[in-house]
Amino acid sequence: MEFYNFMVYAWLAAILTGFVCSVIGVIVVTMGISFIGVSMSHAAFAGALLGIILHVNPVVCSFIFCFIIAGILGPLSDRGEIKADTSLGIVFSSSLGLSFLLLPMIPGSKSEGLKFLWGNILTVSRNDLLIIGIVSILVFVFVLVFFKEIQVLIFNRILALASGIPAKLIYYLALFLSGAAITASIKAVGGLLVFALIVNPAAAAYQLTYDLKRMFLLSSLFGVLSGCAGLLTAFWLNIPAGAPIALSSVIIFILSTIFSPKRKTYAKPQTQVF
């Protein structure tokens, strides 16, 4: 019975993390802030380490850290004084620095901390699954309810604001949900590899369609497929699942690029006149 439970949890975690990361991925990839995945995942890792040191629930600390980062990134990119990629780089380096500072401070074995870096889908508990499930529902509802606003934000944030759309609210919500999705997935996939599930399925879908609805559908399909293929490979080769999940998503991206209709239509990128 216990073996059955752990198998079901692993499969559910693979499906849900694949889904939630790839849906958030569409938003961050099309908005040109893909690097947010790696910045947030390292912030989540630093948060988890702090939680372990302070004997507080590491997942709760990860959430808090990610929300703080989202709260910093939003206004930073809004003010326009620092470019989005620069602010993401600064956040990434500070999270990484903080992680390396906190890691040696964990009393005793470091494995408790390192499992948030590498992840292990086979150790996902019922509570972890519940968190991933809740975040998945929140992300799904967000996309469903604010689809038309997300569409305009992806096109141009300034124009969205100019036509009276609450662009800041939607953008900040997207940032907070990115943080939540990453934190929820970090235990299953790991802080280092969750970035792959954010970017690769969305980038693969980006190669195949100009329709945002289809892009969300394709990306979530690719995300779930990567999760399941990775888990199968992990069982087959008896290795941790994070790496095969990430590599499955890379293979899907390569195949999408090869068979991309956009590539056939536009062998060379169009020269932008303006």
Added chain:
Amino acid sequence: MKSVIFENVSLIRGNRLVLNNIFFSVKPGESVAIYGPNGAGKTTLLTLINGLLFCKKGRVIISDIVLSPETAREIRIITGYVPQNFDVDYRTPILAGTVVLSGCYGKLGLFHYPDDLMLKKTCQLMEKLEISSVFNRPFGQISGGERQKVMIAKAMMQDPEILLLDEPFSSISKTSKEKIIEIIKTWHKEKGITIFLVSHEKDVIEKLCSRILYLEEGRIISQEAIHGIL
């Protein structure tokens, strides 16, 4: 119909005084051109009207509403904005028809979706501006002129009471330009829209505007009426 008043408006960006003590008023339904050399502050002045920027000194008043972060949305939903050409990745997943339709999203508000009537209006506007053929094409893959027409259609989709046009015809052919000017003039007459036009083309200004503000180094140098127009 909305009036626009600038009361001693100054704006500093970085270390540069972009607008310096601007004072003018525009009556409801008036059409005004803003003319001047590059870097004079023309686009900045436009973005102060729809609350994309806020001045630290002075006040912008739109029909008794003082523009502030709190009141900006109220003004934005009645202000159509056609920006200067901007860069869009050719792969961006948004169709030209959706861009036009999105003009009504601000007024619709959250949790509401456009109905068939709005879709019909989108088609009619695109037909009027001769861009029906690009309805289902990705915005990033249409020509510069078509993009400008799409942006004009998007602004009109908002049913604006104020229309801000920032170099709206720079990529549009002469024949199309004449037609669009006539369409805008008809809208202006029928709906009493207050128009602000930034342009370097004197013929466009003469055809579309009744007054011209000359801007140089962030200051209004002079104001002139264009007689016999409109």
